[in-house]
Amino acid sequence: MSSYMKLVIADDEPNIRDSLSQLFPWEELGIQVVFLAANGREVLDYMEMNPVDLLLADIRMPVMDGLELTQAVRQAYPEVPVILLSAFADFEYARTALRFGVSAYLTKPVNYGELMKTFRAVTHSAIAPESAPAPAPETAGDGQPVSYKGYYNEIVTRIQVYVRDNVDTASLIGAAELTGLSASYVSTIFHRCLNQTFSDFLNQTRMEKAMQLLKEGRSVSDTAWMVGYNNPRNFSRVFKQYHGVDPCPAKR
Structure with missing residues (x-):
């Protein structure tokens, strides 16, 4: 597991945290979920003591929300890509998130295809030269990713x-x-x-x-x-x- 990229998921809704961590095939992307947090403060506390390569966080959380977390991560850990989730397809949220330097902004409920496409792009850009093409997903006979x-x-x-x-x-x-x-x-x-x-x-x-x-x-x-x-x-x-x-x- 040491070669896997380490992902932290932050969302104040336990069902969503569990679903994101357990139902999505992270290992197929070379990603390991290492910590689940209920707010941004828990994320930063964890990152002070543990290496983290990727962060997936909800925008609306108590104590410290996703935008505040993004600002803190950009200052302390600028190399860590941040993907934000929001229940609202709100232009102002998206614009603020992009200004803070997020790698992607997804609206809930996020579907498999969006999540797979986003993390393929983010992990590829993090570990491969920009000129290298991203690997295409394996497909089954019906054309769907396996x-x-x-x-x-x-x-x-x-x-x-x-x-x-x-x-x-x-x-x-x-x-x-x-x-x-x-x-x-x-x-x-x-x-x-x-x-x-x-x-x-x-x-x-x-x-x-x-x-x-x-x-x-x-x-x-x-x-x-x-x-x-x-x-x-x-x-x-x-x-x-x-x-x-x-x-x-x-x-x-």
Whole structure:
């Protein structure tokens, strides 16, 4: 790992920090995530004691935000590229960030392609002569970068676990918040990997859980509530559509 470029990720939202560090294939770019921070102050404290090659930070953070962090890093560690994330496609933010010397400015929810393209460019410029061409990503038969499929599968697996563990409250918005991606992007990835929509998977998971609960002796109303239905009548209708029988006979 010693030859890997060392990356610090800073964001005050734990879900986004975790998603960025765990779901993106950093090692394929020769990058190792060495520290996760909740604000700019934590980043600087870490950098005082440890070598860092790259920094990915949100603009809006408590204690010390991304712009303040960028200023401090530019003064103390001018060789370290800074990539900023923002939930706002705001021209003034972008202009200020560029004035402070950031290497890139990305808006949330950032997608795989943007992140891959940005870090390929930043790492290439950091370690290779300007005249050398950046390496092209390996592609699969469908023309997509090979690493996309592993990335998508990681996201989908995480969402499936989330749905099964939260069958009564799971939602597309919740899955988006969990992964730090937009709801539409999550929906697209889910369908691409499973050939099934998120709502169909959620319904399938709920109906299979409901059958299990009914066979364990739960009442129809309790089962409905436990799989996310406030109205037992609506639950019974969906259950029959899925299983072909009413919930009451299914208990036997």
